Amino acid sequence: MDLVIDLLRESAINVVQALTYMLIPAVVFLGLGWHFKGRDFLPDLRSALPETGLTLKILVFNALFAGPVLAVVITALHSWLVTNDLVLFRPESWASLPTVLVLFLAVFLADFFSYWRHRLDHSALLWPAHAVHHSDTHVTWITTNRWHPINLLTVHGLVGSAILMMGFPAYAVIFNGMLRGYYGYFIHADLPFTFGRWGKYIVSPAMHRWHHSAEEKAFDKNFAEIFCLFDRMFGTFYLPGPCDGPLGVADDMQPTLKSQMSYPLRPSAYARLVRRAPTSEETAA
Ligand SMILES: [Zn+2]
Numbered sequence: 001m002d003l004v005i006d007l008l009r010e011s012a013i014n015v016v017q018a019l020t021y022m023l024i025p026a027v028v029f030l031g032l033g034w035h036f037k038g039r040d041f042l043p044d045l046r047s048a049l050p051e052t053g054l055t056l057k058i059l060v061f062n063a064l065f066a067g068p069v070l071a072v073v074i075t076a077l078h079s080w081l082v083t084n085d086l087v088l089f090r091p092e093s094w095a096s097l098p099t100v101l102v103l104f105l106a107v108f109l110a111d112f113f114s115y116w117r118h119r120l121d122h123s124a125l126l127w128p129a130h131a132v133h134h135s136d137t138h139v140t141w142i143t144t145n146r147w148h149p150i151n152l153l154t155v156h157g158l159v160g161s162a163i164l165m166m167g168f169p170a171y172a173v174i175f176n177g178m179l180r181g182y183y184g185y186f187i188h189a190d191l192p193f194t195f196g197r198w199g200k201y202i203v204s205p206a207m208h209r210w211h212h213s214a215e216e217k218a219f220d221k222n223f224a225e226i227f228c229l230f231d232r233m234f235g236t237f238y239l240p241g242p243c244d245g246p247l248g249v250a251d252d253m254q255p256t257l258k259s260q261m262s263y264p265l266r267p268s269a270y271a272r273l274v275r276r277a278p279t280s281e282e283t284a285a
Pocket residue numbers: 118121122130134211
């Protein structure tokens with residue numbers, strides 16, 4: 001009984017922490033939207049509300065149920081890496097380098113790992129879980145919190161393990177996690193920023209919006225989170241300008257928590273060998 005109470009308390013703390021973590025971004029992105037979107041701000045905000053509500057339900061579901069399980073699985077995975085001596089470098093190995101360089105390398109390498117993790121998420125096997133993130137038809141900063149638990153396992157299990165294996169000191173790991181978290185909010189924000197010529201180097205909100213586009217020409221493009229280098233190196237960079245077209249997927253998911261969470265458990269979700277764009281009726285639904 002005590003264990004159940006402890007787990008419930010832990011889950012309640014997770015929910016409060018997850019929601020608290022979003023307070024500052026909420027104020028910042030509502031302010032930026034108000035300032036830069038002008039008269040489109042309120043109508044766009046209103047039309048995004050149903051998807052925002054669903055994302056919040058997914059967030060609370062993950063904090064209550066998936067988070068504690070994932071924490072155990074990922075901790076076990078990391079312990080296994082450490083006990084089997086699979087950590088390639090020690091924090092001391094980085095001590096001779098300037099702090100700024102260590103921070104840059106941690107972010108840069110994490111972006112490389114994250115790029116390939118994201119390409120893997122777009123494979124036929126992992127797409128049904130990743131499609132939950134892409135199912136948002138009104139992407140806003142809050143979409144950063146829309147993940148299926150299986151996808152959270154690839155995000156934190158694969159990329160987290162790769163970072164652990166690099167043996168970065170704690171300060172660099174924390175810095176990378178915070179930057180990636182807040183920058184993730186920024187690139188999902190419904191803001192008309194392409195960054196001009198800097199958009200070839202740093203991921204902009206427009207670039208990531210193309211990643212969420214329902215148009216076939218943008219499928220499997222723009223996997224990076226911070227630097228554009230890996231998309232440009234591996235031929236997946238796509239930024240023709242602002243992305244104003246429809247967003248979302250053609251996958252057979254309803255905008256409900258149950259449908260989204262159960263989607264990767266349905267064998268039919270894996271029948272898709274070629275991704276197709278949603279029809280205009282599906283986009284309007
Ligand atoms: Zn994706």
